[in-house]
Amino acid sequence: MFKLKRYREVIFTSILDFMIILAGWFLFHINYPDSMSILIRYVDIGFFGQGMVISMYWLVIFVVMGAYKKLYLVSRLDEFLNVLKASILGVLILFFITEQTGEISIEDQRSIVSLYGATIFGLLALNRFIIRTIQRYFAQHGKGLHRAIIIGTGHAAKMAYDDLKRNKTLGMEVLGFIQFNGKAPDSSVGIKESEVLGSLDQIGRIMNEWQIQEVLVALEPESKQDLVDVISEVDSPDISLKLLPDFYQMVSGLSKTNQIFGLPLIEVSPEPMPFWEKTTKRLFDILVSLIALVITLPIILVVSIAVKFTSKGGIIFRQVRVGMNGKTFTILKFRTMYENAEENTGPVWAEENDPRVTKVGYWLRKLRIDEIPQFINVLKGDMSLVGPRPERPHFVKQFTEQIPLYTRRLRVRPGITGWAQVKWKYGGSLDTVREKTKYDLFYIENASLKMDAKILINTILTIIKGQGQ
Incomplete structure (x- = not known):
């Protein structure tokens, strides 16, 4: 109930926007009945169904452009500009779609789409202005705060x-x-x-x-x-x-x-990555993970045989880690240590030149081949390609008590690689974790597709140079 209340502005505004856009479809059809087929000519679901489809199209455009982010008492001028930017993008995409029909001249198509886009913009801008004016009126009287x-x-x-x-x-x-x-x-x-x-x-x-x-x-x-x-x-x-x-x-x-x-x-810590970047990041994670698993299939088979016949134990190492919002999941890796390596010590940090690592495991770690199974974690949504490395619950509890703001790392999906991995040395001490946390927090505060690309490029260069550990 509390979370629903938190998002009430978004829920209310999106529902009203959808109804306004659908009304705009009918309004435009009344004045230009022969032009609507240009917008959706391949979807044979009836006039009302077509209106539902194009209304959903506009809603997706507005979501991608961040038009439903921080709506509570937002400036009416800022919201006007957000609606304008989203409407322009929607019209540009419709330009491209309608120009493929070839039924009427390009000039006529552009005139129809421009007029339709202007109709949608006018209705939504008016809708948002009325909503925010009413919201501001209630706020001035101490309601809805x-x-x-x-x-x-x-x-x-x-x-x-x-x-x-x-x-x-x-x-x-x-x-x-x-x-x-x-x-x-x-x-x-x-x-x-x-x-x-x-x-x-x-x-x-x-x-x-x-x-x-x-x-x-x-x-x-x-x-x-x-x-x-x-x-x-x-x-x-x-x-x-x-x-x-x-x-x-x-x-x-x-x-x-x-x-x-x-x-x-x-x-403090406003969400830097807009919705369209989050969506693009997730789609990219899925696409790259699928491609990586297919391409590395021969490597997976060879490594599986090598791990199986060079040391006792399973091929895949499974361990509980803490993910986004503190939710635990099971991380998958090729086993690089001897079986029951922590049986007598309990949870301990990995070290450089760790004696628990097998001969095959040393090279798997150095080339980061041991992390290939984590693409499955990415497909499942437990992890991302880029993000802070996930830790075990034992260490998360310990770090939370000793490192300020450590739990902010849990606001995003953990990653196979991250800013701390490419910018800081390998090590197994509290001081090392403290320094890495600074880089993780910097990433979270400045997360963007551009930064993800930079991290991925640096990771690839690290693998090529054989500098993994």
Whole structure:
């Protein structure tokens, strides 16, 4: 119920958009009845069915262009521009499709498609404008606001509270404050003890109990060094986390802020990869994995025989790892160690020149051939080609306690290769993991298809040079 409430703007807007687009199909048909067959001439499912198909087409275009991302109290101008960009892309694709029909002149086809695209744009832009205007009206009257809490009980927290209370169109209803240092709020600040919901170590329970959607961090300047610890406690993909920056950050340009009604806010870990890139990444994962498994089939057979007859144990090594959002899965690799290598030691890190590695396993690791079965994990959706390497639950628990923000690695699918693998040396120590985590977090914050391509190219070069370990 809570997650459904979180996406209510997207659900409501997408349903209304679909109905508007379908209405536009009928409206355009009334005025230009002979032109609609140009748009969908090969789909013989009746006029209404054709309207459903082309409405779904437009919906896909809008999803791919990110027109359903962050709709809550979005700027009406920004939304107008998003609708315009999506409409232009939709029209360009229809240009290409209709020009293949050859039934009428290209000029007439372009005129019809342009007019139809303009109709869709006009209807959707008007629809979005009305929705956001109504939403803004309700927000100004304190209705439909996101439930929020403020971390901090000092002057900065009180200032943020007053601004949010005064400017309802910021979209947050502050339910209370969270103590950071364990001390009761200073009476001179103006925050009552009854307004304090609890301390930072209780924030997980508080967020669940109060169904919090937004968390605003407003610490005093002398507490800024503890910001990482605070962010670690509120590390949840379902919570929008914002910071109140200090004056130096704003004037130096070190932080990109959203300036609304005089209250600057920094959004922590906004999702950088738009939906169309996520979709493309997943399709690319599937395509490359299928091709890789087919091409490497002879290698798979040879390696299977080599592993089977050079050491005792199975060909495929299976191990439970932690994937996206903390969900566990079984990773598949060619076995490179002797059977029961950890029987007497329990879970331990792999080392350079690890004595547990077989002679065949050494070369499989060096050429990264041992990871070929992981393409099956990619096909299943447990992994991606690019992402942070998945760890075992034992180590994830240990790292979570010792490395700040480590769990942010779990916001994306783990990968066969990643930024940390191509940029940092191999090693088996907490310090090494700490350094690799920095690279993983950098990847998550800057994820894009371009960066994935860069990582894949570097990985291929590493394999060619035989620098794997």
